[in-house]
Amino acid sequence: MTHEQISKEISLSRPAVHDRIRRLESAGVIRGYSAQVDWDALGLSLCAFLFVRVTGNCVPIAQKIWTLGTEDAMVQECHRIAGDWCLLLQTRSASTAAHLRLHDEIRAIPGVQNTMNVIALAEVLPDESRVPVPADFPATLATRRN
Known part of the structure; x- marks a missing residue:
């Protein structure tokens, strides 16, 4: 999804979405991106x-x-x-x-x-990562590491 699409989905500004994604990448939570394969x-x-x-x-x-x-x-x-x-x-x-x-x-x-x-007979749920990220990230990450 684009930052614009994410911002509409979660009712957050595009710059705020961009900043959160950048922080997740910097913290190593997001290690990379991959293609959805057919x-x-x-x-x-x-x-x-x-x-x-x-x-x-x-x-x-x-x-x-x-x-x-x-x-x-x-x-x-x-x-x-x-x-x-x-x-x-x-x-x-x-x-x-x-x-x-x-x-x-x-x-x-x-x-x-x-x-x-x-x-496997059939895929029941799509092959997509579901990762909960707290709204106050990265503050919660620092707390968990201590």
């Missing part, structure tokens, strides 16, 4: 979640997983998690066959012990 248009409409259990340190394995992928299958996100599994991956693929190839590449990495796939 995965269907890219031919990667299959979304899957892949739980991975590893032996040993999961960080080098996660780094290796991150390098995998082709034009028809990729790892979109990789999270280190607690519980029975070590990593949670969100993948995008052109088909179940493409996902299976990516899955088999991951399984072939030394140290990968086990995996579990969950195929």
